[in-house]
Amino acid sequence: MTISVAVSGASGYAGGEVLRLLSNHPDVTIGAITAHSNAGQRLGELAPHLHSLADRMLVETTVQQLRGHDVVFLALPHGHSAEIASQLPAETLVIDAGADHRLESPEAWEKFYGSPHAGSWPYGLPELPGARAKLVGAKRVAVPGCYPTSVQLALVPGFTAGLLEPDDVVVVAATGTSGAGKSAKINLIGSEVMGSMSPYGVGGSHRHTPEMEQGLSAAAGVPVTVSFTPTLAPMSRGILTTATAKVKPGIDEATLRQAWASAYKNEPFVHLLPEGQWPATSSVMGSNHAQIQLAFDPHAGRVIVSAVIDNLTKGTAGGAVQSMNIALGLSENAGLTLEGVAP
Template identity: 50%
Template sequence: MGIRVAVAGASGYAGGELLRLIAGHPHLELAAATGFAQAGSTIGSVHPHVRSFRDVVLAKTEAEVLADADLVFLALPHGESAALAAQLPGAVKIVDLGADFRLRDAAAWERYYPGAHAGTWTYGLPELPGQREQIAASTRVANTGCYAVTTVLALAPLIAAGVADPEDVVVVASSGTSGAGRAAKQHLLASEIMGSMTPYKVGAHQHVPEIKQASGARSLSLTPVLAPMPRGILATVTARFRQRADPREVLAAAYEGEPFIHVLPEGQWPQTGATFGSNSAHLQATVDVDSGRIVVVSATDNLVRGAAGQAVQNANIMLGLPETAGLAVDGIAP
C-alpha cells in the first residue's frame, strides 16, 4: 500500500499531468480523482494517455470524496481552492496548484484576482533559501505559477547576491497553449494559434506580484506571449547590473547540487523542447554587449515544473519521501 493521494480537478491539463506522474510514482497510490463537467466519465475517456487509471471514474468534486486521502492536490481554477480546502480535515495535507494562497499581500491579490484574499500558505518553491524546511514542516503548500517559477529561478539568486538591480527587471516570456487551460476558447483554436504569436495581459499579468514576492524584485515588467506549441515556457529575463559579477557563475553557485535546476554550459542556450515531460529548469546567463544588462534565459515545461511536477516535488518533501521520487530530470525529444 502506498501513500494515498487524491486529485481535485483531474479532468484538466494539470490534473491529467498529476495522474500521469502519480501512476509512475513508486510511493503514491491514487485514492480519488474528481472533476466538474467530466464527473462520471472514466479517466481513460478524458485522458487517453493515462492508461494506468483508464477505468477509474471521475467523482464529483466534493470534500467527502477527498477527505480519506493522506494528501490532496487541488488543480482547480484560481479562486476555487479556498472553499474546498476549508472543508477538508486538518490532518489531510494539501498542495494547491492554484493562486489562492500564494500571495502574502491581500491588496496585491485584490488588484489581480477577483474575490477576497483567502490567506497565505507556505510557498512551494523548494530551491529558494530556507523553503525546503518550511515545506517539510507544512500541511498546506501553495504551488508556484508557471511564469513565476520560470522567472524566479532565473532572477532570485542574482537579486539576493546584489548583482541584479531589483528596481529594473524586464521579462518577456512565451508559453504554450496548455497554460491557458483546457476549456474551449476561440483564441486557442488551431486556426487562430497556428503560425502566430500573440501577447496577452500586457502590463497586468497576475503572476507579477508573485514573482516580485518570491524573487525580491521591486519593479517588474512582464510581457507574456502565447506561442503555437502545446507546452513549455521560455522566459528572457533582463536586469540592470547593481554589482559586477558573472551572472552565470552566480546562478551555478546558487543551484549547485540541485537535481532539477541546470545551468547550461557556456554557449548552450535553453530551449523548451529539451524540458518537455521533465521537472527540470534550464538556465543560461550573459551580459548584453550593448546595454550592459544582465540577460538570463530560462526554459521549463509549464505542465510539469510549472504545475504538476512541482506539486509532486512539494508533496514528496511534505511526506518525507525522496524529493526526486517519481519525477524525471530528462526531457522527451523530439
C-alpha cells in the same frame, strides 16, 4: 510506506499531469479522482494517455470525496480551492495547484483577482532560498504559477547575491497553449495558433506579476519592480522566459555566472547550462527539469537570463509532486524525471 492521494480537477491539464506523475510514483496509491462538469465520465475518454487509470470514473469534487486521503491535490481554477481546503482535516497534506494561497499581500490578491484573500501557505518552489525547510512537514502547500516558477528560477540567484538592481526588471516569456487550460477558446484553436505568436496580458495586467515581484523582492531584501509581457507560442506545452535586469556597477560576467552556478550546483532539477549552450523548450518537455543560461550585455549594463520549463510539469504538477515528496520526507525525485522527450 504507502500514501493515499486524491486529485481534484483531474480532467483538466494540470490535474491530468498530476495523475501522470503519480501513476509512476513508488509510494503512492491513487484514490479519488474528481472533476466538476466531467463527473460521471470514464477518465480514459478524456485523458486516453493515462492508460493505467483509463477505467477509473471521475466523481464529483466534494469535501466528502476528498476526505480520508493522506494527500489532496487541488487542481482547480482560482477562487475554488480555499473553500474546499478549509474543510479538509488539518492532518491532511493539501497541495493547491491553483492561485488561492500564493500571494502574501491581501491588497495584491484583491487587485488582481477581485475577491477576498484566503491567506498564504508555504510556497512550493524548493529551489528558492529557505523554501525547502518550510516545506518539510508542511500540511498546506501553495504551488507557484508556471510563469513565476520560470522567472524566479531565472533571477533569484542574482538578487540573493546582491548583484542586480531592483527597479528595472523586464521579462518577456512565451508559453504553449496548455497554459490557458482545457476550456475551448477561439484564440487557442489550431488555425488561430499555428504559425503565429501573439502577446496578451500586456501592460502589467497579468495575474502572475505580483507573485513574481513577491519572490524576487524576498530574495533582494527590497521591493523589486517587474515589467512582464507574456506571449502565446504555437506549441502545446513549455515556457521560454527571457528575463533581464540591470547589473550593479563593477560586476562582470564571471561574477554573475558564479552566482548562478553556486545557487544551483546541488539542485536536482535546475541546472545552469555550459557556456555557449542555450536552452530550448523541447529539451525539458515532460520533465521536472529547468535549464538556464545567462549572458552579460555590458553596453546596456544588463544580465540576460533564459530559462525553460515544461509549464505543466516543473511549472505545475511536477512542482506539486516535488513539494509533496519534501513535505512527507520521501525521496525528492520520486515520480519525477530530468529526462525530456525529443524530438
